[in-house]
Amino acid sequence: MTASDPLPSWRDTPARRSIVAFVAAVTSPGSADFVAEPERIAVFDNDGTLWTEQPMYAQLAFALDRAAELGRPTSLHQLHEGGMPALADLLKLTHAGLSTDEFEAVCRRWLASARHPRFGRPYPAMVYQPMLELLGLLGRHGFSCWIFSGGGTDFMRTWAGDVYGVPPHRVIGSVGATEFRIGQNGPELIKSATIQVINDGPQKPASIHAHVGQRPILAAGNTDGDLAMLQWAAASPRRTLQLVVQHTDGEREYAYDRDPILGSGTQQIHAAAAANQWTVIDMAADWSAVHPPYP
């Protein structure tokens, strides 16, 4: 590791070497695997792939805090007991009936004060430092990095630009309907409780097609909900790279093999990784740091 190492938080293991080899192969002029810049599309899951998703998604923590602020506190226990209808009620209460501008302001206020329950840091500081370095490396090599998450697009866009350095149009998640109206302050979009897209599983390649319109050559995820996205990228006629983040580090982060909320397992994606020689990132072994320094 030298001062100019672009991936200082990646140990010198096969995971790091597969990334470095891939980037060199697709970006070196004259390489048999060379890919022109406009075709260098990389797609990333968010929760559990780019930042910590335990003990619950940041967006769920936001919704619970917001419900309490609105005088209708809900507990995680009540949510588990109430199932999908309870979750839909919570989303309606906290994510609908206000304009997109108002929702953004509410999110930003929450982000400024909320702290992760175990690590005591703001949620944006729960990103994975090695993945930030990877996004930076790819950006400097002419890649367009996109995020395809099960989380809500509007929620993510309030912080993803600052944290990941990607423009809002490359941050895509689940989407609720919005209604255009001429309000007292002029035209506005009102967020409704109608869910249009749940951006998980086979929906991810469909969303990639709708939003990017090109096949990615790099895809990264951590649960079976990301499998279709990785398969879609792997089927590109170009050289591709698939990354599967494995949560093996109970000390510095969490050790688990099941998505905390949606409940997706990791068995299918690891079977596919083994069968297709995808790159599995063992957080404990492959990363010398997990989160960035704070404060």
Added chain:
Amino acid sequence: MTASDPLPSWRDTPARRSIVAFVAAVTSPGSADFVAEPERIAVFDNDGTLWTEQPMYAQLAFALDRAAELGRPTSLHQLHEGGMPALADLLKLTHAGLSTDEFEAVCRRWLASARHPRFGRPYPAMVYQPMLELLGLLGRHGFSCWIFSGGGTDFMRTWAGDVYGVPPHRVIGSVGATEFRIGQNGPELIKSATIQVINDGPQKPASIHAHVGQRPILAAGNTDGDLAMLQWAAASPRRTLQLVVQHTDGEREYAYDRDPILGSGTQQIHAAAAANQWTVIDMAADWSAVHPPYP
């Protein structure tokens, strides 16, 4: 007009001058109206704004040709008589039940052979030369130009990149559901007949929010179906420009005030243009050429 004129097909009229003044104001460092590059978002309707939509949308001509090719010819008369159910049947026959890759190949084959019935040229040569020059001028001044059309995203993307010089992710239209599956040739997305988004009227600002996530500062359209999009841009706190293309040139193109298929009028958008001093482009008066030279 000199050799270096960036808008050679625009006569020296108020329309041209409003464009030149706007671009100078928002891109000159030190200008009170300066807008940073990442915020220079411009949105364009397609049919009737960037290319000819008479006597019928190119995409409808494609669908009728494709239906005939599939042994189930339909006439425009039958469509008018059958109304929406007949149109839905035609779309199902011609736009569904095949993979996105197959559909792209079908579109490209059609584009290579189809000719506009009156002008005898390929449809891509039916673009408006002055609007090509405007897209080029904006691109060179750090704008990101996006297309928000009522037409189908997949259809448009097969030619819009070459014709307009915009990447596929900036070409957004109406969208049908796609289904991800592992087919005989690997992963594919199958186009279904379920329409998810009809990208017209108040849906346009909703789509801009979903796909761009930023307010445009320039919007261009030609019918009442574009009104909400222009209102949305006009409500930006920044200096904005709204362009309304008016079809006044029966000789070089068509003279009309009603969308040929969706039937949107132009009364509301022209009332808004008058009330808000938006720029109306009178094709006959403001453009010295309508279509590019061919062949």
